[in-house]
Amino acid sequence: MCILRTVIFFLIFTLYQVNSEDICDNRIYLMPLNTIRVKNYSPKECLQLTFDGNEKLNAPIGLLDLHLTNQQAHNVLNITFSDVKWSKAFLKLSKLGHIQSTFCKSYTIENNELIEGIKASDECFSLANGNLSVPYEIEFRAQLNTDILYRKIIFTSPLPDDLDNSLALSKRAIFYSIDVSSNHELTLKLQPLPAIYNIQYYKVEVFKNKAGFDVLLDVRLLQPGVNTFQYITYNEEGYYYFKVSAINEECPEDSCKKTVSPKIYIRRKYPPLVIGIVGASFMIPFILFIFHMWTRRTQTQDEHDKAKDRLFIVYNQTPEKHYTIVKTLERTLKIIGNLQIVTKANEASHIIYICGTHMFEPDPSTHKLLVTESSKSISNVEIIVVSFPYSTKEIPSYLGKCLKFDLMDDFGKLIQFLNCTVEFEEIPIFKDLSAKVTAAQIQTEPKKITLNMPVIIITEQSDGSDTEAKEMDVLL
Known part of the structure; x- marks a missing residue:
């Protein structure tokens, strides 16, 4: 009897795990009218989908937001699609470096007559299994006719216990994601903490690992309600990461828990040309290198000075x-x-x-x-x-x-x-x-040049006798 009870409990637990992580409703509903048809792909099928994209694929056909909740001792990711104008979209969620943890979904608008302000949510993303310290990556590609929207977002799922709202602020983790779709700009979006914490500011620190040292690049204090911060990288190569902490009366600056982001590698947009040769002999690339250097040396000055x-x-x-x-x-x-x-x-x-x-x-x-x-x-x-x-x-x-x-x-x-x-x-x-x-x-006032600016001359007359021009102390 005891064995039977154990088997039944195991089957119920297994069924719950499968249902919470793998099996979801095939439909999610838009507000207010339209419906999205959802298709789930296996990890093998997911690898066959193409998610090629770049920063130029930024058509204004929708927005993507992440929200993390703690449900029954494990984290559930809610993905919200807002301002939906696309007709079909694909999404891939994966753990970096873990191909077996990759799965994909497609979303198709069943009613093509879209209206303004459409919003939808998909809460079928359980992050219960595996090492939560491993970063996640989301790739999203949506399309409407020839317009394409591409987004790449990374985030780390904190431990479920660190998201408990009964914790003191000094121990409470903050969930945030980073949009890395652009090589020139990193966009941080944080999930605000509940009102019970009475947050005064969120402190955002930007670091870059340079020559083995962590260099502080920028510090910002975001007021509650300001949940987005954009950092311009200027295409400078290196590893970037963020630290986010909260500030209130009980927990002053740098006293609360700091949530650290994954490291993001930014590479040069126009990397130098590298010729790779696969062969058994190292002499082939060596000879080609010598030939390349000799060719460059014999170029004419006009060719050398040709504008890029x-x-x-x-x-x-x-x-x-x-x-x-x-x-x-x-x-x-x-x-x-x-x-x-x-x-x-x-x-x-x-x-x-x-x-x-x-x-x-x-x-x-x-x-x-x-x-x-x-x-x-x-x-x-x-x-x-x-x-x-x-x-x-x-x-x-x-x-x-x-x-x-x-x-x-x-x-x-x-x-x-x-x-x-x-x-x-x-x-x-x-x-x-x-x-x-x-x-x-x-020689200028702040933000305004005053050199060589025309002076306003106003001529006043008093009883028809004073006709001398008077110069007013005003700059145009």
């Missing part, structure tokens, strides 16, 4: 000091970056929009090209926003997601992004540019 990228600069020609600085920057990039400056936007591989003293719109043809290319999932041109210390922070809305550089602090990062690695600090043209920017900064 075609650059078009968008800027306002007033005031005069700003115009002079822009033209100096143009010469500097041409000389130091070995770039070809073109006069037509449609000929460029890179377009730089330079912020002046006020927001401006370029000529109609350039404006149309910027709007079109910045909204594409896969663009033929890189669009960059550059600002100076005196520049306005206002830019056209369609450039909001473009990569931004603040000069002169980010000059090295800018030319690195333009595929140039050179020691530029002692080059005369760079010194000239730096001096002009510094001079403009000294």
